[in-house]
Amino acid sequence: MEIIDGGITAPLGFQAAGVHCGIKREKPDLALIYIEKPAAVSMVFTQNKVRAANIEVLAEWRPTRLSAFVVNSGNANALTGERGIEDAKRMASITAAELGLDQRMVGMASTGIIGHFLPMDKIERGIKSAAGALSRGREADKRAASAIMTTDTVTKEAACRVTLRDGTRVTIGGMAKGSGMISPAMKSLHATTLSFITTDANLEEGFDRQFGEVIDSSFNMVNVDGDQSTNDMSVLMANGMAGGEPANDDSTFWEAVRWVAQELAKQVARDGEGATKLIEVFVTGAADVEDARSVARAIVHSNLVKAAIFGADPNYGRVLAAIGSSGAKIDLNKMALSMGPNGSRVPLFSRGKPLIAIGEEGKEALRSIMGEKTVKIMVDLGLGEASATAWGCDLSYDYVKINAEYTT
Amino acid sequence: MEIIDGGITAPLGFQAAGVHCGIKREKPDLALIYIEKPAAVSMVFTQNKVRAANIEVLAEWRPTRLSAFVVNSGNANALTGERGIEDAKRMASITAAELGLDQRMVGMASTGIIGHFLPMDKIERGIKSAAGALSRGREADKRAASAIMTTDTVTKEAACRVTLRDGTRVTIGGMAKGSGMISPAMKSLHATTLSFITTDANLEEGFDRQFGEVIDSSFNMVNVDGDQSTNDMSVLMANGMAGGEPANDDSTFWEAVRWVAQELAKQVARDGEGATKLIEVFVTGAADVEDARSVARAIVHSNLVKAAIFGADPNYGRVLAAIGSSGAKIDLNKMALSMGPNGSRVPLFSRGKPLIAIGEEGKEALRSIMGEKTVKIMVDLGLGEASATAWGCDLSYDYVKINAEYTT
Numbered sequence: 150m151e152i153i154d155g156g157i158t159a160p161l162g163f164q165a166a167g168v169h170c171g172i173k174r175e176k177p178d179l180a181l182i183y184i185e186k187p188a189a190v191s192m193v194f195t196q197n198k199v200r201a202a203n204i205e206v207l208a209e210w211r212p213t214r215l216s217a218f219v220v221n222s223g224n225a226n227a228l229t230g231e232r233g234i235e236d237a238k239r240m241a242s243i244t245a246a247e248l249g250l251d252q253r254m255v256g257m258a259s260t261g262i263i264g265h266f267l268p269m270d271k272i273e274r275g276i277k278s279a280a281g282a283l284s285r286g287r288e289a290d291k292r293a294a295s296a297i298m299t300t301d302t303v304t305k306e307a308a309c310r311v312t313l314r315d316g317t318r319v320t321i322g323g324m325a326k327g328s329g330m331i332s333p334a335m336k337s338l339h340a341t342t343l344s345f346i347t348t349d350a351n352l353e354e355g356f357d358r359q360f361g362e363v364i365d366s367s368f369n370m371v372n373v374d375g376d377q378s379t380n381d382m383s384v385l386m387a388n389g390m391a392g393g394e395p396a397n398d399d400s401t402f403w404e405a406v407r408w409v410a411q412e413l414a415k416q417v418a419r420d421g422e423g424a425t426k427l428i429e430v431f432v433t434g435a436a437d438v439e440d441a442r443s444v445a446r447a448i449v450h451s452n453l454v455k456a457a458i459f460g461a462d463p464n465y466g467r468v469l470a471a472i473g474s475s476g477a478k479i480d481l482n483k484m485a486l487s488m489g490p491n492g493s494r495v496p497l498f499s500r501g502k503p504l505i506a507i508g509e510e511g512k513e514a515l516r517s518i519m520g521e522k523t524v525k526i527m528v529d530l531g532l533g534e535a536s537a538t539a540w541g542c543d544l545s546y547d548y549v550k551i552n553a554e555y556t557t
Numbered sequence: 558m559e560i561i562d563g564g565i566t567a568p569l570g571f572q573a574a575g576v577h578c579g580i581k582r583e584k585p586d587l588a589l590i591y592i593e594k595p596a597a598v599s600m601v602f603t604q605n606k607v608r609a610a611n612i613e614v615l616a617e618w619r620p621t622r623l624s625a626f627v628v629n630s631g632n633a634n635a636l637t638g639e640r641g642i643e644d645a646k647r648m649a650s651i652t653a654a655e656l657g658l659d660q661r662m663v664g665m666a667s668t669g670i671i672g673h674f675l676p677m678d679k680i681e682r683g684i685k686s687a688a689g690a691l692s693r694g695r696e697a698d699k700r701a702a703s704a705i706m707t708t709d710t711v712t713k714e715a716a717c718r719v720t721l722r723d724g725t726r727v728t729i730g731g732m733a734k735g736s737g738m739i740s741p742a743m744k745s746l747h748a749t750t751l752s753f754i755t756t757d758a759n760l761e762e763g764f765d766r767q768f769g770e771v772i773d774s775s776f777n778m779v780n781v782d783g784d785q786s787t788n789d790m791s792v793l794m795a796n797g798m799a800g801g802e803p804a805n806d807d808s809t810f811w812e813a814v815r816w817v818a819q820e821l822a823k824q825v826a827r828d829g830e831g832a833t834k835l836i837e838v839f840v841t842g843a844a845d846v847e848d849a850r851s852v853a854r855a856i857v858h859s860n861l862v863k864a865a866i867f868g869a870d871p872n873y874g875r876v877l878a879a880i881g882s883s884g885a886k887i888d889l890n891k892m893a894l895s896m897g898p899n900g901s902r903v904p905l906f907s908r909g910k911p912l913i914a915i916g917e918e919g920k921e922a923l924r925s926i927m928g929e930k931t932v933k934i935m936v937d938l939g940l941g942e943a944s945a946t947a948w949g950c951d952l953s954y955d956y957v958k959i960n961a962e963y964t965t
Contacts, residue, residue: 196882197878197881197882198880198881198882198887199877199878199880199881199882199887199889200881225874227874227878228874228877228889228906228911229911230909230910230911231909262872262874263872263874263875263877263878264873264874264877264906264911265911374860374861376859376860376861376875376878376879376882377878377881377882378878379874379877379878379881451784452782452784452860452956452960453782453784453960456956456957456959456960456961457960457961459957459961460960460961460962462960462961462962464670464671465672466633466635466636466670466671466672466787467671467784469607469636469671469672469787470605470607470635470671470784470785470786470787471784472606472607473605473606473607473608473785473787474604474605474606474607474784474785479606479607481607481636498636498672501638501639502638503636503637503638503672503673544957544960545957546954546957546958548860548864548957549864549867549952549953549954549956549957550954551864552860552861552864552865552868552870552952553864553865553867553868553870554868554870
């Protein structure tokens with residue numbers, strides 16, 4: 150697998166644009182993706198029962214092929230009743246008219262404040278202007294990735310190339326947004342944040358299971374604040390323009406998609422609202438994968454762990470308390486916990502006993518590890534072969550500030 | 558029911574003391590309760606699988622009668638292995654020797670930092686000094702209630718008197734501690750925080766079900782930060798000194814116990830780490846009580862709701878998002894949401910539609926309600942007859958500060 154500098158238009162046949170239409174004061178707030186040949190798609194949505202209007206529409210339409218995707222930021226079009234549903238459909242119909250497509254070939258997404266109607270006049274002007282600005286390359290990628298941001302401070306992009314079983318060289322690209330209201334799903338086939346993954350690989354319709362598995366080990370393992378959004382969605386769009394046999398069962402292909410999704414997920418965690426650090430949790434030795442995921446998610450979900458990491462406070466007992474509350478099968482006498490960058494781990498707890506509980510030296514080593522930009526936590530449950538990884542960020546003053554002043 | 562100014566020694570036959578033994582630098586850190594006649598007890602423990610040593614011991618002993626309870630703060634005696642178990646037992650045996658009791662008639666609890674061994678020499682001196690200081694009355698109540706505090710800023714106490722079915726007048730008193738690492742339970746018969754409820758009512762052994770129901774509608778409905786502690790426990794001790802028939806099935810009695818427990822739970826929420834406001838959530842119209850509780854807990858659990866209330870930011874869409882993620886059965890077209898003190902509610906959402914979404918006047922009214930010291934949120938799910946109440950607090954800069962600097 151070759152990692153490349155790219156985004157949403159890295160694969161053949163994808164064009165993108167990002168423009169300012171006036172929902173936000175100054176920043177880009179409308180993104181458009183156009184696909185030169187209709188792409189086979191799989192989508193996953195939030196499990197929140199309060200769902201945004203676009204999710205209701207897409208869940209009803211259940212498109213298997215798409216030619217375009219339109220996204221606005223600054224307004225979630227959630228809790229907007231019938232009028233919101235109509236507005237979401239109009240986003241699709243305006244885009245379709247502009248690009249000469251059928252309305253049902255256009256997906257739509259929104260993100261931003263809940264409970265306000267979309268300013269459809271601005272959206273309409275924005276779509277027209279974006280349709281005229283569609284192009285390929287890093288500039289276009291970045292403009293689209295910027296236009297879907299809300300409290301994000303940086304764009305999230307990733308891309309790679311891989312050679313499939315039949316020798317076809319395919320490209321996968323992606324962009325995501327997400328900074329707050331980000332929490333792991335409780336059910337599979339559920340996405341957190343907005344993410345768009347594009348590929349020129351050839352996929353036959355019907356790859357929800359494979360894409361669901363990718364999401365379960367990427368976006369569903371990210372936690373910024375434990376709040377599940379009304380608007381979460383992830384979509385994979387494959388236009389087949391690289392040719393070759395259908396890659397539906399090619400594990401090399403899905404590993405590459407997983408890499409892009411995990412890369413984007415990690416970028417979302419690192420840019421969590423107010424975040425100063427990325428937390429990576431590696432759980433091994435679990436009885437089964439559900440337990441491994443529960444433990445990993447419980448740690449990145451804990452406010453106390455997040456606040457301790459913000460302050461580089463070596464209070465690792467909180468990590469163990471989070472493990473204990475995860476619901477997973479554990480045996481303290483078999484469990485081991487360590488922290489630190491690869492190669493210089495500090496063992497903290499092993500087989501029922503704290504290892505550095507009181508020593509000042511241990512505390513200092515731990516404090517220094519917790520001062521790094523990326524804090525790694527390794528848990529070996531000692532019970533089986535299953536593993537999982539989760540990503541989160543620390544809880545800082547700025548998280549509170551951002552969310553105490555969001556609408557004002 | 559008569560509300561009285563009292564605490565743990567309000568009922569007949571309970572004595573208490575609180576002393577400084579040196580686990581903390583200056584503040585009281587060891588509390589002792591002595592019961593003149595052995596009391597019938599019911600206890601509930603944390604469901605966290607990483608449990609403190611005292612919880613392991615009490616879960617093994619399963620005492621049905623107790624004559625004393627000893628509690629230290631400043632050190633949780635959690636994740637301390639075999640030595641921790643021995644230390645917890647020694648807390649009981651030292652107390653027993655001092656008071657002329659059998660070891661098994663003494664309960665013990667700890668709260669504070671995880672992963673450090675108890676300084677048993679200090680604990681021993683503290684128990685001896687507390688045994689010599691036992692007394693009744695408000696002074697003794699307050700000293701005991703202070704000695705179990707960790708990051709708490711105020712003591713939590715409540716007491717009331719009630720006349721039972723058979724004409725017996727009984728008193729119920731209680732104290733609690735808890736400020737951080739406070740989250741609702743996922744299972745019944747599970748307590749959050751430390752709480753001690755005393756009564757001179759006559760109870761026959763075997764009232765776990767009734768006490769469990771009290772806890773499920775009081776401490777289990779409190780959320781400060783979503784973190785479940787390793788040390789949570791609640792205990793009800795009834796010494797029968799008021800005489801009368803057994804009150805096991807007297808609903809008046811259990812209503813009074815519930816009042817004390819809810820009063821303490823509310824005090825815990827109001828004194829949550831860094832809290833500037835108490836959040837009370839009232840859910841009605843749920844299909845069943847589990848759904849009502851899930852919705853109420855999801856709202857007080859949401860970091861985004863908590864931060865919005867801290868900043869008096871009228872972003873009530875976050876409340877609806879929390880309701881949607883609770884897992885409870887909901888129908889947006891039947892649901893209503895309002896906020897505000899009794900008598901001056903601001904309706905926010907009704908039957909699928911936001912009511913004040915954009916109007917500046919509505920926003921201002923909401924901002925003013927969110928600026929109150931107690932913020933009330935009313936949700937009517939419109940689906941059935943079940944209801945629930947939950948308590949939480951806002952998420953402030955000080956929560957982060959307290960937890961980023963806890964051990965340092």
